[in-house]
Amino acid sequence: MRFVCDTMLGKLAKWLRILGYDTYYQSYYPAGALDQSVMEGRRLLTRRRETAVRYADALLINADRVGKQIIELKEKAPLKPLPAKWFTRCLVCNTLLEKVEKEKARENVPEYVFYQDVSGIRVCPSCGRYYWQGSHRKRMRAQLEAWGFIGKQLTPL
Ligand SMILES: [Zn+2]
Structure with a gap:
């Protein structure tokens, strides 16, 4: 499972990397960059409903704090990171x-x-x-x- 996080999910991206997930994140995406990432097989994580609806496999993250975002993702994705x-x-x-x-x-x-x-x-x-x-x-x-x-x-x- 590989991810791309929108600009509002920088902390979540960091924790996903800690867990070993290949997670693309930029604080700014030029036009088309999110499309490109999704086409490369990454699952989009976003806090924006209007962005989420544009991608079939996107996950809308509702929580605003990273701890709750991780818990939310753990249930929705679902995350099963390998400790190794x-x-x-x-x-x-x-x-x-x-x-x-x-x-x-x-x-x-x-x-x-x-x-x-x-x-x-x-x-x-x-x-x-x-x-x-x-x-x-x-x-x-x-x-x-x-x-x-x-x-x-x-x-x-
Ligand atoms: Zn580096």
Whole structure:
């Protein structure tokens, strides 16, 4: 299941990426860009009724807060994310993360991260951001579990 989120659903897009879903999102879409995404097989998520009715498979999201949007989508889509896919995408540009050479990692992450968990470090090949296991990710995981996603097993990162 791949998604495209309208301009009002930026936070939802980020959480879908955290869950591992291929999710296209821009804060601005030029004319025809949504059509293009839907033609590529993405399911449109939108908060605008007039947009939703233009696409056969679009999902209208009624909730205005991201937590409720996730719950709504979980029921409507329905979302069944694989825990092994969690935290495998760049949250900013949606690209799949890659492993990184030790020397590269050393130059680009805090020292304590390098010494604690060098094998867990990933890089986005598109925008160059680095990702690692840390307190931020623990909080995100706790949030996902609070929303009812089961992720007790360790990710392969
Ligand atoms: Zn990126």
